[in-house]
Amino acid sequence: MRLSYPTNIKIMKVPCTGRVDIIHVLKAFENGADGVYLVGCLEGDCHFLTGNLRAKKRVEYVKKLLDETGIGGERVAMYNLSAAEGQRFAGVAREMTEKIRALGPNPVKKQWSSNQVANPAKAGLEPSNP
């Protein structure tokens, strides 16, 4: 299909979204991610029966935690699509990128880059060719 989607997205492969734990999402934010979204199989189509449903619950839980810490739960999302939905995958990537761009950078990263990194672009924290 040769579809393109925003290059700012880093894909972390897991055997099933049911493998994703609360701490994985929190660590992503600690390490400077601006947003995290889970792409699981369609509900009812999980090879392991309930992996994607568990992931959905965990996303809801982690949203609460991120609201409490001031990062903002809206930076996390869960999408369900099938392996045949390449178009939608690219669409979701664009949708999420736009949503997170509108929210601005992860507030932790902002602090981190201004406090500790003299040249954020050089450290790979900001795009060098905007």
Add this chain to the structure above:
Amino acid sequence: MIVANRKPFEEIIEMVKPYSRILLLGCNECVTVCAVGGAKEVAVLASEVRLFRQKEGRPVEIKELTLERNCDLEYVETLKPIINDYDVVISMACGCGIQFVGENYRNKIILPAVNTSFEGVTEEHGVWTERCQGCGNCVLDKTLGICPVTRCAKSLFNGPCGGSQDGKCEVDKDIPCGWQLIVDRYKEMNMLEKYLEIQPAKDWSTSRDGGPRKRIREDLKI
């Protein structure tokens, strides 16, 4: 097992406000099983605190550590070489563990990150319910394994009371009437005649009324 609930994040973050080097202590026993203070929950709370403080511009250093037990000197002693490297200890262990660490490191402030709630069971994954209040004088033989002290909101010994409606307690429609459970159990076991026995007033001297309790087994003392 001892069941606890995590304190609200705002409360925890307020407690640790003055500190920048924190030892976050979990426990591998009951609080791990009830998913409130094991290694996983320690990691999540540490991450939350780091995120919050980083955002505030006051980064914090957190050492995550989960002891096998916080209520046993053997494991609490292992903190000795590192505890003084930290300003404060936040404990996710039950109330016993929190106090025991505090007793053994008197120069350290120990802050609780959980509210210790009850002695209970895992009814299903993610659901814990109370079963025992540790009254010190078990009557489960008389009530066929259903505790009237815990399961009856009034801890009645000759129940049920008038608040029992359709098998539910008047305290909450989701709480089964303890005495209904007991009567149902008598019926199930064809022992309904036991229900006719009037139970005398319970001796509560073995319960909390006598202050903190103590158990000694001389043969085990070293």
